[in-house]
Amino acid sequence: MxxxxxxxxxxxxxxxxxxxxxxxxxxxxxxxxxxxxxxxxxxxxxxxxxxxxxxxxxxxxxxxxxxxxxxxxxxxxxxxxxxxxxxxxxxxxxxxxxxxxxxxxxxxxxxxxxxVSYAIVAPQGVKFNNLSELKKSKVGVLHASPPQILLASQEGYNYSTYRTQEEVFAALDKKEIDSALLWGPSAGFDNKNQFGNRWQVIPVKGEGLGxxxxxxxxxxxxxxxxxxxxxxxxxxxxxxxxxxxYGFPAQEPLLVNSRKQSQQLAHATPAKSGFIKVSDKAPQREWLVAESGDTIAEAKSNFNNKCSHCHGANGASPVSERDLRKLSIRYKEEWKDVAYTTITKGRPDLGMPTWGGILPDEEIKSIISFLATLQKN
Ligand code: HEC
Incomplete structure (x- = not known):
């Protein structure tokens, strides 16, 4: 049996x-x-x-x-x-x-x-409506964490990096920083167990932070x-x-402010995984094989303007699922179709905005030709 x-x-x-x-x-x-x-x-x-x-x-x-x-x-x-x-x-x-x-x-x-998500850790009583309000203050982040990458890629943030969460809490205590962006569950846990809920821990969502x-x-x-x-x-x-x-952040998550915020919300399909199965590929497209050097250079600067704050300069993000040098390893010969679908339709629930209708189709294809120059195999 x-x-x-x-x-x-x-x-x-x-x-x-x-x-x-x-x-x-x-x-x-x-x-x-x-x-x-x-x-x-x-x-x-x-x-x-x-x-x-x-x-x-x-x-x-x-x-x-x-x-x-x-x-x-x-x-x-x-x-x-x-x-x-x-x-x-x-x-x-x-x-x-x-x-x-x-x-x-x-x-x-x-x-x-x-x-689960990252969270703003701040003194009680301070109100936040969106992440950009942190621009008024000094923010602590862990070295090379996704929040650091996010803040580094946007203008106007004043942040310091630390090696450990303990160091961040100590800096908050000494008022070296006004707030911090930390991994919500562990910040909430320490806040409850070590600091008697002295800080407020507000989860954030969007921009791939949760x-x-x-x-x-x-x-x-x-x-x-x-x-x-x-x-x-x-x-x-x-x-x-x-x-x-266990002290997990209990508040409603704050949607990280972004240009595409309203659009992301319109497309959001919560609780659905954004994974694009290779078998669901779009019909094979004609890919422009020989883009001129100028077009590639233009696409590269376009990419570095619009995409690099989430994917790193030239697609080299330290966050594995955002590293766009690995597309061909990940999706084999279908990678261009997966990239095209992902860029045009987005994966709104995972923080990848929808670019279809925002970027002209030729621009998206040129970006893909630029991405082709980055692939590791
Ligand atoms: C707001 C942050 C953000 C911006 C801006 C952004 N992306 Fe993304 N992107 C993501 C996230 C997060 C993922 C991973 C989603 C997942 O986990 O499946 C992703 C995934 C992708 C993927 C698929 C990677 C894979 O392995 O499946 C491609 C291709 C991509 N993005 C291209 C772009 C391009 C091109 C641009 C600029 C036009 C761009 N992205 C702008 C956040 C962003």
């Missing part, structure tokens, strides 16, 4: 056997093996009193599935390795970004269950995915309580 967590192995002895036998492999039916990071509070921690939101959630999921939870600890700074491990050593990975960058062969993801997380599972186990989705739905109120317990 197969059970809810068992991978099934078809016994290949005979045609009859294929039809009638399935065997459970390595893991027992009453155990859910969970992969998680051993040291990533407020999300997960292998030791100590605070287990983290993911681990408390994993326990509740296990309970509802009537399975004992066992942990396989993996440091998530090597997330790819953790992912491969998921397919071999665990039944479920708690948790991963719900978005496209973490689409991995062999893995499926549950419905997203939690919003996203959602989901549980990843092996694709071979569709039944587990359905069960977990159902349980996550039932556990919504509990998840809400956990976010409060």
């Amino acid at each position: 197969t059970t809810m967590f068992s991978k099934t192995v078809k016994c290949a002895l005979s045609a009859a056997a294929i039809a009638s036998f399935t065997l459970s492999t390595a893991f027992a039916a009453d155990t859910l093996r969970v992969c998680s990071d051993p040291d990533n509070l407020p999300f997960s921690k292998s030791e100590g009193a605070d287990k983290g939101l993911y681990i408390e959630l994993a326990e509740m999921v296990g309970q509802r599935l009537q399975a004992k939870v066992e942990y396989v600890w993996w440091l998530s700074f090597n997330q790819r390795r953790a992912l491969r491990n998921t397919m071999e050593g665990c039944d479920a990975y708690f948790a991963l970004p719900a978005d496209s960058e973490y689409k991995v062969k062999g893995l499926v993801k549950s419905n997203p269950f939690l919003n 996203g959602q997380v989901a549980i990843a599972m092996s694709k071979d186990n569709p039944e587990l995915k359905d069960r977990i989705n159902k349980v996550l739905e039932e556990l919504k109120p509990e998840i809400q309580k956990l976010t409060i317990k």
Whole structure:
């Protein structure tokens, strides 16, 4: 008999056997093996009193599935390795970004269950309506973090960089800076546990500063995915309580102000992953193969005016999913079609604006010809 967590192995002895036998492999039916990071509070921690939101959630999921939870600890700074491990050593990975960058062969993801984002950390009482109000003050950010890239690419921000979140909180305390842009969950956690909620932590959304997380599972186990989705739905109120317990920013997120803001809102389709499957490619277009040097130079400056504040100068963003030098590695020979679709239609829910109707079609194609000069293979 197969059970809810068992991978099934078809016994290949005979045609009859294929039809009638399935065997459970390595893991027992009453155990859910969970992969998680051993040291990533407020999300997960292998030791100590605070287990983290993911681990408390994993326990509740296990309970509802009537399975004992066992942990396989993996440091998530090597997330790819953790992912491969998921397919071999665990039944479920708690948790991963719900978005496209973490689409991995062999893995499926549950419905997203939690919003996570960067946040403004500031003294209580100061009101913010949009990010540009930080221009009036001095902002602390972590070195090479997405907020630093964002502030660096826009005019008028006065910011200082720090190596650790502790240093940022210390600088706030000494009034070296007026506010900070930090990873919301960890800033909220420290604010609650170390500073008695002395600061306000306001989550932001837009410009790629936030996203959602989901549980990843092996694709071979569709039944587990359905069960977990159902349980996550039932556990919504509990998840809400956990976010409060761990100090996650509770306010409504502030939409990061941008030129395309209203347009992004108009196109927003929340809770939908922006991943463009290669199989959904647009019909093959005629790509201008031989663009003149002048056109490329023009496209390059166009790109560096309009796109570089999110994708880095010449597309060389340190944030992997925005690094536009990797398009051909990522999408193989379909990359131009994926790029064309992404640029014209945007991925509004992931912070990539829609440029169709804003940039003329020739300009978009020239930019793609410029991007072609950057590809690493
Ligand atoms: C406001 C920030 C922002 C701006 C401005 C922006 N992008 Fe993006 N772009 C993103 C984000 C975020 C993603 C990644 C979305 C995701 O995770 O799938 C993205 C994805 C892309 C992708 C697909 C990358 C991939 O691997 O799938 C292409 C191509 C792209 N952008 C091109 C452009 C071009 C060309 C411009 C300028 C005309 C531009 N972008 C301007 C934020 C931005």
